[in-house]
Amino acid sequence: VVAVLFGPPGSGKGTQAAALAARLGVPHVATGDIFRKHLAGNTDLGQLAKSYMSAGKLVPDEVTCKLVASRLGEPDAANGGLFDGFPRSVAQAEWLLPFLSGRGQPLEVAVNLVVPDDQVVTRLGGRRTCTSCGATYHVAHAPPGPGDTCTRCGATVIRRPDDEDAVILQRLQTYHAETAPVLGVLRGAAPVHDVVGTGTIDAVAERIARVIPA
Numbered sequence: 090v091v092a093v094l095f096g097p098p099g100s101g102k103g104t105q106a107a108a109l110a111a112r113l114g115v116p117h118v119a120t121g122d123i124f125r126k127h128l129a130g131n132t133d134l135g136q137l138a139k140s141y142m143s144a145g146k147l148v149p150d151e152v153t154c155k156l157v158a159s160r161l162g163e164p165d166a167a168n169g170g171l172f173d174g175f176p177r178s179v180a181q182a183e184w185l186l187p188f189l190s191g192r193g194q195p196l197e198v199a200v201n202l203v204v205p206d207d208q209v210v211t212r213l214g215g216r217r218t219c220t221s222c223g224a225t226y227h228v229a230h231a232p233p234g235p236g237d238t239c240t241r242c243g244a245t246v247i248r249r250p251d252d253e254d255a256v257i258l259q260r261l262q263t264y265h266a267e268t269a270p271v272l273g274v275l276r277g278a279a280p281v282h283d284v285v286g287t288g289t290i291d292a293v294a295e296r297i298a299r300v301i302p303a
């Protein structure tokens with residue numbers, strides 16, 4: 090299966106994609122997670138990505154597409170993958186679609202998680218993320234363990250630097266200017282299901298399961 094989980098920052102893509110990928114038996118390919126790993130490991134790519142990420146801007150397309158091509162070359166991606174946070178620009182989409190077709194695995198389906206801007210701001214402003222396993226929390230709705238620890242792995246839970254208020258607004262602006270137009274490109278290639286992204290994690294997962302049954 091080759092699928093895309095699309096939506097603004099804070100729409101729950103990461104949470105839903107992890108569950109959906111497991112259900113579909115394909116790897117969860119999240120470019121933001123890959124960039125954060127490089128950042129933590131202080132690699133050259135991490136160094137390069139850092140300034141863009143902390144400013145709420147997109148890492149250049151060429152770098153990002155190369156990263157995805159190499160990720161898809163790994164053995165676990167032989168039968169496809171679920172993309173989360175990619176493609177994020179029209180150029181990335183126009184690279185990805187022929188690349189997938191060339192592998193004999195064209196894009197099959199996409200889900201567009203619809204969440205209004207004001208909710209994005211509350212969600213990301215209150216979001217806390219585990220520095221080790223990436224689990225996410227929300228200060229009001231799903232707080233981390235005592236002393237800001239991860240209830241899953243015990244590591245420290247922090248506010249992501251790009252979840253600071255000023256960067257949230259920039260990320261939203263980047264989303265509307267550069268990422269939202271990707272939807273038109275995807276709709277030309279495969280069915281794109283608009284799914285209401287508000288409500289509980291389970292409620293959203295159920296809506297996704299209705300459009301992408303196992």
Ligand code: AMP
Nearest residue numbers: 120121141142146147148153174175177
């Ligand atoms: P995310 O975790 O998906 O919110 O991504 C965090 C940050 O990583 C974004 O704000 C961008 O700076 C960068 N990033 C992630 N995915 C992409 C992509 N497909 N293209 C360019 N930049 C990306």
